[in-house]
Amino acid sequence: MKRPAPAWWTAPQPLWLIAALFAWLLATAWVRPLMAPDEGRYGGVALAMLRSGDWLVPRLDGLPFFHKPPLFYWIGAAAMAVTGPVEWAARLPSVLGAGTAAAALFLFLRRWSTVRLALLSTVVLVTTPFFFLGAQFANLDMLVAGCISATILLAAGAALAKEREEPWRALLAGAYLFAAAGLLAKGLIGLVLPVAVIAIWCAATRRFAALRLALWLPGWAVLLAVAGPWFVAMQLKYPEFFDYFVVTQHFRRFASSGFNNEHGFWFYLPVLAGLTLPWFAWVFVPRGKDDAARPGRSDVDWLMWIWLAVIVVFFSLPRSKLVGYVLPALPPLAFLIAQRVLAGRVPETLLPKVRTMTLAAAAVCIACVGAVTVLASPPGARLRLPAGQAVAPGDQVLMLDSYYYEIPFYWNLREPVLISDDWQAAARDTRDNWRKEISDAGRFEPARAAATLLDRTQLAATLCAPRVTWLVGSNTAQLANPWLFRAQLVAVNESAAAWRFAGSATRDPHCLDVAPAPASGTNGDD
Structure with missing residues (x-):
């Protein structure tokens, strides 16, 4: 008699699963020191915000630091107000971004796909080394990736729910809320990328009526009420803010070749393939026998393919590229890998292989943290x-x-x-x-x-x-x-x-003078 699949495989409990996700992502966030320069910079700005009591102006060494908006610093400073300056508190914004992306992916797929695909996609995502390390790296990439992911999934869920005459307004309000959080996390990409993904998806699946949701006035009221005040306050306080933050840090950085880390257009393809192993290896495994009978791409399939393509292409265009920029592409890639794992295979017989692969991927994640701890600890x-x-x-x-x-x-x-x-x-x-x-x-x-x-x-x-x-x-x-x-x-x-x-008690202006060394090679005969 075939043994029934365990309940966690067929009907996982969302609250327990989400709690387990955050616990896993926090598991090693305290292990290694902050790395230079990014982790030291962003953790230091958050700590300075707490020390100064000025929660509006991010400061690097006491000076206004407008490379990025303040959401990361707000979360980090609030955490350090409770814990003091410890590593895991400095990394908590990234953990929250990763947890948000994983939870949103699970809840969306649980409603609009199958429970098994939702669970496996989430497991693939959180045990992918690229995602796991990004969740424990104190910079802004994972936080904005979480906001972008939640915005896309909530907006798509609202469009699908409205078509089926189900409640959709709360989902759409949530999408606008996370878009506002994305603006406060890393600027315009927090809004532009979700809009691009949803617009192309609506066009590809002929959901032209759903495009009107982009003009939903209550949503814009939420977005402006949440994100607007900080930008307005900074422009009023510093008249040069708009030119520096929007023109220089967004458009000039995107188009210019004067910044660091220049790479070719192809850069993110090997990054995604290499840093998502061992799960990425399933791309090369032949599909199951019954997969040929599977119908064409569903609406969810189209969403994931378009999401992946938009993120990769967008960040491939500028010459300056950092590995973490492409983190928003990992949720759809995890879905596509999980779909390949399940393609045409009997789920119950596949379970032992999935369990083994999950444990192996989790071990790789922990090993990567160990390797970074040993090899990349900063001098400071x-x-x-x-x-x-x-x-x-x-x-x-x-x-x-x-x-x-x-x-x-x-x-x-x-x-x-x-x-x-x-x-x-x-x-x-x-x-x-x-x-x-x-x-x-x-x-x-x-x-x-x-x-x-x-x-x-x-x-x-x-x-x-x-x-x-x-x-x-x-x-x-x-x-x-x-x-x-x-x-x-x-x-x-x-x-x-x-x-x-020790300084000079007498304020001697010559306290740094060094007496010249005595001349060498002299004797008493001259």
Whole structure:
């Protein structure tokens, strides 16, 4: 007698499943230190928001940082208000984005496809190494991917429900709400990409009447009420905001070749194939015998194919490409892989293979976290002050010719650090690097920037004061700054070092002067 399939395979409970998804995604979010530069940058901005009490203006080292909107920082700062500056709190926005994408995929497919396909698609998604690592990486890509996924699935669900004369308004309001969250997570792509996917899907499936849902006034009221106030407030406070945030950070970055990480149009194809193993291997497995009798593509099939294509093509167009940009393509890819797994096969006999593959994929996810922990831990995260030493109130921290994003987070600093560099040259630099980020931020508040960003000629005036300064720089910084030999070396690793400089109680302007070495090769005969 054939044993019946377990209940979790035929009728999983949504609440328990969603709770399990979040628990799995959080499982290793605390394990590794924040990576440079992204995790240190975004975790540091969230912590600065909490420390300053200014929940409107994101700040990098005390200066307005408008590369991205504030949703990630709001979530991270709220989490750290409860837990303090710990890694998993800094990564919680990404975990929430991933959990939202997975939960939305399950609930949508459970209603508009089969329960088995809904469950397997969700399992494939959350045990895909690319998705799992993205969920535990503190930057904005996974958060906006979750918002985009929820917007697409809620909007499609509203269109399908309206056709069948089922309740649809709450679904559509949810789509507009998540579109607003996407705008606050990473800007225009949070709205533009879902609109493109749904519009092409409606055209491909001849749902022209459903396109009118894009003009639903209550939805636009929700979107503007949620997303509008922050953008209006920033434009009123900083007149240059629109040009920098919209024109430069959206359109110029999309079209220009002056930014980093340039790759060919084909870049995301091997990324998606390689980083979704072992599940992607099912693409090459022959279909089941009964799959030929399967009818043509359903409405859900069309949605997933169009969703995948729009995301991949859109992010393939600009020259500047980062791996995480394509994370919104993973939910439809997980569906298509799960569909291939189930194609023409008896679900009950397939169950042992699915269980084995799931355990193998989960093991790969954990192994990837371990590998990243060992191989990619940043210098700043390991540059800890010795036991018993800490930056006291009134001390200042100064970074020499670099900005170590993780230091404010791991040293639990409450004030911005000083940064010494050639800032006139940085203002002319067109390269996308830490100098340009901070120099651009300084344009919005020049007075604050003048007090924070020091030219190298200002070092003596800053350090020769009756206060302690903690210095952070390259572990070879003493070669270019011989006066560092007067400071106490307190921490060092393979690339960075920290010193404690006592300053000058008498404000001696020559406290950094180094006496010249005695001449060599002299004797008493001349």
